[in-house]
Amino acid sequence: MHETDALAKTNRINMLFDFYETLLTEKQQTFLKYYFHDDYSLGEIAAEFDISRQAVYEHVKRAEAVLESCESKLQLLAKHEAAERWLAKLDQMAERIAGDSDMRAELLAIAQGLRGEGGSAT
Template identity: 75%
Template sequence: MIVHESDALAKTNRINMLFDFYEKLLTEKQQTFLKYYFHDDYTLGEIAAEFDITRQAVYEHVKRAGAVLESYESKLGLLRKHTAAENWLSKLELLAEQTEPNEELRTKLQDIARGLREEVHGTT
């Protein structure tokens, strides 16, 4: 089976996003292996050497932790909800830009979008 680079990148991005939402629900070992593999871009061999285990064992840990993240997402849907909120915010911001002649409405829409974006990203 050939894995295209864009597919691998998409998978890495998804795992990283899921990790951001569900990191604290993983075991310490799962967190460590995912951080090394997906965040720090270590190879399976490098991780295996670091922990004195086989590459296959590292692969199984990473695979299992990824499955756990996907399981949390299927139950809780935090990434799905976050993505939907981002899409709605983008639409609101675009609408605000299109209300050019009505400066008051444009400002109100931009304020709403800014407030929602702060809530979504927890930067209030």
């Protein structure tokens, strides 16, 4: 696997883990954290838990499959990424409105609200 592909996979698994962590077994959660978040090797995890490298590999692969299955059904990551793209467009539009400072401020406030950074809408 190419280094860029490996990084993209790690980022994807970490994002999926953020959304679906609680749907994994405790052991799957632990092994994924060690492997993808903390960058432990399969051998290091196996030594830490006194099990075979193959057993760690199987737990990690099964956990990845659960995460991908959840995403294919619920699409939380895809929806999050789409929302981020729309928020970026909203930010860009707000920055382009130079002459109407009230509208610019309102667009920025909407973007903040959608990100959960602002108070309630008026």
